[in-house]
Amino acid sequence: MAQVHFTIFIFSSIFVISSSSFIPPPHPFDPLTETELKLVRTIINKSYPIGHDHKFTFQYVGLNEPDKSLVLSWHSSPGHNVKPPPRQAFVIARDRGKSREIVVDFSTRAIISNKIHVGNGNPKLTIDEQQAASALVLKFKPFCDSIVKRGLNLSEVVVTSSTMGWFGEKKTKRSIRTIPFYLNGSVNTYLRPIEGMTIIVNLDHMKVVEFKDRFTGPMPKADGREYRISKLKPPFGPSLRNAVFYQPDGPGFKIDGHVVRWANWEFHMSFDVRAGLVISLASIFDMDMNKYRQVLYKGHLSEMFVPYMDPNDDWYFISYLDCGEFGCGQSAVSLEPYTDCPPNAAFMDGVFAGQDGTPTKISNVMCIFEKYAGDIMWRHTEAEVPGLKITEVRPDVSLVARMVTTVGNYDYIIEYEFKPSGSIKMGVGLTGVLEVKPVEYVHTSEIKEDDIYGTIVADNTVGVNHDHFVTFRLDLDIDGTDNSFVRNELVTKRTPKSVNTPRKSYWTTKRNIAKTEAEARVKLGLRAEELVVVNPNKKTKHGNEVGYRLLPGPASSSLLAQDDYPQIRAAFTNYNVWITPYNKSEVWTSGLYADRSQGDDTLAVWSQRDREIEKKDIVMWYTVGFHHVPCQEDFPTMPTMFGGFELRPTNFFEQNPVLKAKPINLTTIPKCTTKKND
């Protein structure tokens, strides 16, 4: 929340809501329940009745982030006997053309904070208003005429919402561009855009405020876009074998509400309409110390920046901030058992508030499963001991928490993988459907322009070049809240003469503690360095600082010009890694109000304060980046492309934490016997 003076709205004391059936959820991070969401709606409706004229709408409703010290007190108290922090909802609503931030307290059933947002940008779009905008355009006469003029059938047209971004305008309305697509024989909506029209809808007034028919472009045929197995024709293939997977002792994880316990890990799993899957209070059990130790206070998606690389009229504005504009939770899908997640998975539902505040459920929005990939956790064969041939092998297993969010065309598989060795691997798999532009060409030899901004992936279809930058917010609390960020530089040394061997060089480490934010902005790949989050107050018995290091994936950074509007709005992509001091309001790298934001409330701006980050409660922001030059294999759907990173214990434990894990027994049963009730 921006630093703005706010007015506490004291709710009338004569109004009391029955509390007879309301039991607050057990965990302070549990997502808002249907009951709580209804309560929010009821409480707010008293002051802001929802009317037919769409003047007050719920754009975002989420758990109001509780005070961290209160959460930690509660979490660390024996049997959680300390009072949990008050449960509250944070609401961003649209009220007659303005954004209003309301905090509702559940115990008092009162609005305890209420203020108008005076800065730039708008909140997340709701599903209802996108659908309403769609319906509006489909009834807008000039649009219908333009469709007819193109020789297209209006009943086969789908209209989608696209955010407009900001391109230097002093003031902007809460408007969107709408983009029509043509079905007519294909259900792969995104693969047949109808270009050439500029159709702007003001969401607050729900009116078409601009319409231009600039040109009529080509319309690719519907062929080759089918992907439903029930509709595809033979030959099928490649041929892959079925498999049966089963755990005779049952799954290894236990789910207690939203708390997951597995092997040596414990964490809370929640759902937010903007972030999607949220991991909280991830701790690992240390057998030596006989207690759980903190690792990750909170980890979740903060933003996904997806700019396209065609500067022309129909494309220049496509520079999505998917979570902030469309909601990575709101866009999450119901996972299909046995395919989206393996046979041994468990599922959790997600609930979020619709535009009128009514709870909307996405069933099976997250899954948890044990991953037996056939990997080796550790091994050693010792051949040097006379008369003794030693082989010790431990098969690997990890626990995966997964969500899929489909923001229009792209399906993003978001995963958090917990390993018994203490590592947490996080990442994103890109799949789904490309965004394409129709062209007159079927072959590269026909191309007249210098640049078609992508690749011809099918007849009359160009897959447009684009990027994906997926930023994770990681509030690491390595064995406690006060941490430091260490950049262990690997420096080449010339062997000193005093050493007197013929070796000329070696590398050693030069420890640099990042004192302020400026020292912790990292463009990966430029230096040989280890990046470690340490607890400067905790050392191992050998005096090494307890920590977790970052093993990055391949590095990509934004290539847009610094002064380009999408890049100003997404300046958090200037570096792959950032560190900030913990600040409850710094959650969304694109700012609290991402739609049509002007870049004044991004991670990059917060970081300019150059605050101290040594021996402080710090937060890491890691961005997985992909530059995507489409190819024909991406059409009509794209085989998953995965990118991620690992957080790995570094002198966190006194020795290998899985040294004493008994080898898992993995077997196969060509025939198996009935287990009758004994």
Add this chain to the structure above:
Amino acid sequence: MAQVHFTIFIFSSIFVISSSSFIPPPHPFDPLTETELKLVRTIINKSYPIGHDHKFTFQYVGLNEPDKSLVLSWHSSPGHNVKPPPRQAFVIARDRGKSREIVVDFSTRAIISNKIHVGNGNPKLTIDEQQAASALVLKFKPFCDSIVKRGLNLSEVVVTSSTMGWFGEKKTKRSIRTIPFYLNGSVNTYLRPIEGMTIIVNLDHMKVVEFKDRFTGPMPKADGREYRISKLKPPFGPSLRNAVFYQPDGPGFKIDGHVVRWANWEFHMSFDVRAGLVISLASIFDMDMNKYRQVLYKGHLSEMFVPYMDPNDDWYFISYLDCGEFGCGQSAVSLEPYTDCPPNAAFMDGVFAGQDGTPTKISNVMCIFEKYAGDIMWRHTEAEVPGLKITEVRPDVSLVARMVTTVGNYDYIIEYEFKPSGSIKMGVGLTGVLEVKPVEYVHTSEIKEDDIYGTIVADNTVGVNHDHFVTFRLDLDIDGTDNSFVRNELVTKRTPKSVNTPRKSYWTTKRNIAKTEAEARVKLGLRAEELVVVNPNKKTKHGNEVGYRLLPGPASSSLLAQDDYPQIRAAFTNYNVWITPYNKSEVWTSGLYADRSQGDDTLAVWSQRDREIEKKDIVMWYTVGFHHVPCQEDFPTMPTMFGGFELRPTNFFEQNPVLKAKPINLTTIPKCTTKKND
């Protein structure tokens, strides 16, 4: 083989070997069989009788690489009816202090080539000579006296061989350093080195040629080094669940000799004493074209460079070239079923020639299995089509070919993963045991020096900083032999005024075809670029060049000084990616003779010829690099750290090659029924 004039040794025609039971293996790349190895031994022994005085030994015996055009003719002929190339063995032997290269032809049972190597360097060490050197040192009186002087028990000492490298000497002998370790309560050999002695053994003379007792260092206790589950004491944990995995229709792969067929892939799998697992003739079936198309003619480990970062006497020379010095095949282990490879794996044995030419078998040296990791091959949820909610998900499965090579302390898991989408993922997992040095310290606060060259990982034990550079040789033949290497640079463009939108920038691709080797040396991470191997003679129906692109892992390069001797010998680590024109003799990046090499026959030297590589048969060399600052979690064994890369089809196919793969049926059976014989 170096370009040296050779003398053809004509075998006496009066000597004929019975051929009654010799059937040549069916595939030109099949590894030398036990019969063939015995034949080699017999044939060579006629001219070079092996004597007790160790004057003639077999250092390397491998399949002599057949002529590529003959292999391709054979492979592409219907039913393989074209005559395969002649089968031959290539032998490097030590003959009275010199290296002799002999080629034996199996059909004529004759030596057809025989020459002395006149350059620098020595061939791979044999197991026997390492063991002999060990035994020698253990009986060497000054050594025994030094052991006693240190208060150690000689019967608890193990002596290992370490190559010496080259440090500027004009001429070198074929000598090694030997390093003693102390057991005495621990079987984890590498974790208790006995430092302070320089013990050099000349392998050709099998004599200790230098012995210096420089100092007596600390000896860490044996505690905490145990890793055998049978010997460890409770508490055990973390607790992991067992699992049963079974394929009701059987595994999807078929193995025919050494040829593996699975889904849409076909490849040959072989074993070489220096490279280990070798993949050949990997082709993928294209359903549209109804034929197999070439992808990878040959892929295998070429070298593993493992330099340590302590310049002092006991460490400065430790800069292993593991494959060239110790043999990555020779050091490969027997894989343990159910742990090293999952329950559904199949295994292949490997055979190599021992020092006297006798075949030595490593059973289960490679495994093949289908990996069901619970990943998603591709998916899409379509929410835009009115009245239709579409969800299509395809669970992923791939085929993994795996080998583990344990070169002393480190276990390297080498993997080739074939995906139905056409991708091949390759990589290496590091596990096993650290190399450590004994110190007087148990705590960092006690350290007096500026640098201890590593981390205190246990009492009196420092894990020494080091690197691993694992180079894969990849003779890609993308849809044919003549390929080019394209560097698609991603360049930022300012939007031209003519475009007339407020977008200021975007990136586009600038295609650079590498014409010569100099243009294809890549240090990853410095530029935003796509690296693609294309077939300039093959285009898709849309005119895109058929290709495979490289998706690198995180990039690491060597930090040693360019003039440092290990770096000269391993100059192939100056770049992460190299391209060379196909040359049958260019196989080992460290040179044919790696031990005590002087760097004159490395990939870096060949590349200086700056040969043409456009529209040629080209080879890619990719190096996976790790800088390793040890931490306590690496002790006493290290949880696997994996690094790799992906080769991904890029306009190789006309569309998504797994679009029409039927979804795999994955189920779980809490109870199952008996399958009786019906």
